[in-house]
Amino acid sequence: METRIDISNWDSHGYSCPVEATLDIIGGKWKSVILYHLTYQELRFNELKRLVPGVTQRMLTLQLRELEKDGIIHREVYKQVPPKVEYSLTDFGRTLTPIIQLMLKWGVENTDKIVQHREQAEAE
Amino acid sequence: METRIDISNWDSHGYSCPVEATLDIIGGKWKSVILYHLTYQELRFNELKRLVPGVTQRMLTLQLRELEKDGIIHREVYKQVPPKVEYSLTDFGRTLTPIIQLMLKWGVENTDKIVQHREQAEAE
DNA sequence: CTGCATCCAGTTCGATACTG
DNA sequence: CAGTATCGAACTGGATGCAG
Numbered sequence: 104m105e106t107r108i109d110i111s112n113w114d115s116h117g118y119s120c121p122v123e124a125t126l127d128i129i130g131g132k133w134k135s136v137i138l139y140h141l142t143y144q145e146l147r148f149n150e151l152k153r154l155v156p157g158v159t160q161r162m163l164t165l166q167l168r169e170l171e172k173d174g175i176i177h178r179e180v181y182k183q184v185p186p187k188v189e190y191s192l193t194d195f196g197r198t199l200t201p202i203i204q205l206m207l208k209w210g211v212e213n214t215d216k217i218v219q220h221r222e223q224a225e226a227e
Numbered sequence: 228m229e230t231r232i233d234i235s236n237w238d239s240h241g242y243s244c245p246v247e248a249t250l251d252i253i254g255g256k257w258k259s260v261i262l263y264h265l266t267y268q269e270l271r272f273n274e275l276k277r278l279v280p281g282v283t284q285r286m287l288t289l290q291l292r293e294l295e296k297d298g299i300i301h302r303e304v305y306k307q308v309p310p311k312v313e314y315s316l317t318d319f320g321r322t323l324t325p326i327i328q329l330m331l332k333w334g335v336e337n338t339d340k341i342v343q344h345r346e347q348a349e350a351e
Numbered sequence: 352c353t354g355c356a357t358c359c360a361g362t363t364c365g366a367t368a369c370t371g
Numbered sequence: 372c373a374g375t376a377t378c379g380a381a382c383t384g385g386a387t388g389c390a391g
Contacts, residue, residue, distance in 0.1 A: 107267070108331055116342050119280045121334025122259045122327060128341060130254050132384090135246045143231070148353055156243045159385060164354065174344035185352040186391080195340065202333060203246060205326050207232055210245025216319065217252060218240050220298035256364095272373055283365060288374065309372040310371080 128173055129199060133158050133166045138196070138203050141176060145191040175199065252297055253323060257282050257290045262320070262327050265300065269315040299323065 110121055118124040129135050133155055140146060140154050152163055167190060170176045175196035181187040192200075234245060242248040253259050257279055264270060264278050276287055291314060294300045299320035305311040316324075 108328070108335060110331070110335060113335055114339070116338055118334075118338065120260045120263060120331075121338060122263045122330045123334070124338045124341065125330040125334040126254065126259045130250065135250045136244045139244060139246045160354075161386090162384065165384095172345060172348040173341055180353095184391090186354085188353060195337075195344075198333065198337065202326065202329050204232075205329055206246045206249040207234070207244075209322065209326060210242075210247070210249040211232060211234060211237055213319075213322065214240055214242065214245060214248045215238070217248065217297055220319075221296060224296040284374075285366090286364070289364095304373095308371090310374085312373060 125202070128175065129202065131166050131169065133162060134170060135203060135206060137163075137166060137170065138175070138192070138199060139207060141190060141192045141196075142200055142203060145189045148188050148190070151190065170196075249326070252299065253326065255290050255293065257286060258294060259327060259330060261287075261290060261294065262299070262316070262323060263331060265314060265316045265320075266324055266327060269313045272312050272314070275314065294320075 113121055116124070118127070129138060136155050137151060140151065146154070148163070148167075151167075152158065152160065155163065158166075167176065167178070171178050174193060177191050177193050179189045179191070181189070237245055240248070242251070253262060260279050261275060264275065270278070272287070272291075275291075276282065276284065279287065282290075291300065291302070295302050298317060301315050301317050303313045303315070305313070
């Protein structure tokens with residue numbers, strides 16, 4: 104039995120809908136993939152870079168900064184030479200894990216179908 | 228007890244991770260909000276436009292076309308004057324509902340916190 | 352190793368005008 | 372009512388070089 108969530112009293116903070124606010128956090132081009140990898144372990148900058156094929160150094164930096172600013176990830180700098188920086192999920196960031204996991208599951212089960220839909224639409 | 232999903236044999240179709248594929252479907256600027264509204268009722272073009280504040284006619288059209296192309300929504304055209312077009316979720320589209328609902332719930336509970344984090348980061 | 356600064360091309364998007 | 376067409380502004384993202 105599902106209960107519809109009431110958002111009539113929701114304070115928008117400039118968003119039209121809570122869903123939009125959530126997407127604003129995880130919707131960056133690489134953010135969801137970054138969060139997925141950080142679910143299981145802390146990672147250094149170059150480790151992330153390897154795990155996220157196609158991302159440039161610049162984009163990885165930008166996306167990590169935004170996640171840090173939103174309180175989703177923690178950035179730990181070790182003062183040594185050469186430098187070492189470890190990224191990890193904050194407790195707050197971990198509250199996003201169920202969403203990421205559901206997206207992961209959906210992607211595993213349905214990516215084939217999406218590709219088919221697209222190819223068919225393309226053909227018409 | 229959580230079981231980690233194995234994606235080692237996942238066919239990428241050009242995505243680096245299933246999460247990225249899912250985000251490609253719902254990650255458009257207005258898509259998640261559109262899907263949220265369509266969860267509860269079919270909607271005409273102008274009804275959607277009213278429910279999604281800030282969206283332009285052009286963007287709404289583009290986003291709806293992509294969702295249709297991906298098989299997420301159905302577009303029913305009634306041949307009458309003036310024209311009437313109704314948008315609804317397909318059965319496939321409904322498989323996304325749990326994700327949208329989870330995003331909705333997270334947004335309701337955490338938007339305040341996000342705004343705080345941002346203001347604090349801004350101040351430093 | 353982990354970034355930042357700069358430049359530049361490509362893409363997206365809003366505003367506006369027009370159509371069946 | 373439900374779009375399409377066009378144009379320019381704004382933003383995004385890659386390549387490169389430099390730095391602590």
